[in-house]
Amino acid sequence: MTQTIVFTGVRVEAEDGRPILHDLTLTLKEARVGIIGANGAGKSTLIRLINGLAKPAAGTVEVDGMSVAKEVRAVRRKVGFLFQHPDAQIVMPTPAEDIAFGLKGLKLDKAEVARRVAAALARFGLAGFDDRPAYMLSGGEKQRLALAGVMALDPEILVMDEPTTMLDLAGRRMFARLVAGLAQRVVLATHDLDLLAAYDRVLVIDGGRIVHDGPPAQARAFYETLISARDGG
Numbered sequence: 001m002t003q004t005i006v007f008t009g010v011r012v013e014a015e016d017g018r019p020i021l022h023d024l025t026l027t028l029k030e031a032r033v034g035i036i037g038a039n040g041a042g043k044s045t046l047i048r049l050i051n052g053l054a055k056p057a058a059g060t061v062e063v064d065g066m067s068v069a070k071e072v073r074a075v076r077r078k079v080g081f082l083f084q085h086p087d088a089q090i091v092m093p094t095p096a097e098d099i100a101f102g103l104k105g106l107k108l109d110k111a112e113v114a115r116r117v118a119a120a121l122a123r124f125g126l127a128g129f130d131d132r133p134a135y136m137l138s139g140g141e142k143q144r145l146a147l148a149g150v151m152a153l154d155p156e157i158l159v160m161d162e163p164t165t166m167l168d169l170a171g172r173r174m175f176a177r178l179v180a181g182l183a184q185r186v187v188l189a190t191h192d193l194d195l196l197a198a199y200d201r202v203l204v205i206d207g208g209r210i211v212h213d214g215p216p217a218q219a220r221a222f223y224e225t226l227i228s229a230r231d232g233g
């Protein structure tokens with residue numbers, strides 16, 4: 001099967017018809033793809049198309065040969081999505097319950113659920129946090145819990161929307177190491193340009209269009225020049 005995410009002639013509009021993404025045609029087949037751009041550029045909208053959270057007004061999105069519009073459930077089993085704000089993702093009172101809740105649809109037996117919960121907590125630096133009230137976790141701990149919950153589902157593709165906003169320097173480094181070690185394909189929208197240094201491909205979005213597409217160092221330089229030009233400096 002072709003391992004690609006394909007956008008063909010995609011346009012996304014706001015309710016009032018204002019374009020948010022313009023005529024996007026793009027094939028992603030790399031293991032690590034980064035997306036950068038200013039606030040409001042369209043990064044979240046682009047990655048939300050991959051699992052059907054955003055819907056095109058025109059055009060199609062396909063993930064490994066499946067139409068997102070027609071096979072959204074199958075696509076969502078394949079694509080794990082990490083939201084920018086972990087509170088949008090954490091729905092249960094404790095970390096262990098939260099991860100177990102996400103696993104419900106997989107119809108695993110109790111022992112397998114317990115095993116996966118413990119493994120996910122340990123893997124993301126949350127061993128011993130099983131029964132703590134989730135609302136008491138720090139922002140960084142919540143971000144790691146949200147990632148642990150998504151990864152416990154064993155997705156084939158991990159799509160992440162600014163997942164390091166609450167992490168301190170050590171947390172961001174830990175996150176970068178964790179992601180580097182994942183077997184999954186990754187699509188990451190971020191303002192943290194350092195995270196993308198070893199990525200295969202980085203897209204720069206501006207005003208709902210891809211304005212640059214290339215290796216991370218070039219994409220970063222392009223973006224910095226774009227922002228400097230806009231600043232007048």
Ligand SMILES: Nc1ncnc2c1ncn2[C@@H]1O[C@H](COP(=O)(O)OP(=O)(O)OP(=O)(O)O)[C@@H](O)[C@H]1O
Nearest residue numbers: 013014015020037038039040041042043044045046
């Ligand atoms: N459903 C919607 N209806 C109307 N406008 C929307 C909708 N979704 C997004 N927008 C607008 O589209 C533009 C792109 O938003 P998007 O969230 O994709 O940007 P972003 O690059 O992820 O920004 P940020 O870095 O601030 O998270 C913004 O102007 C946003 O306000």
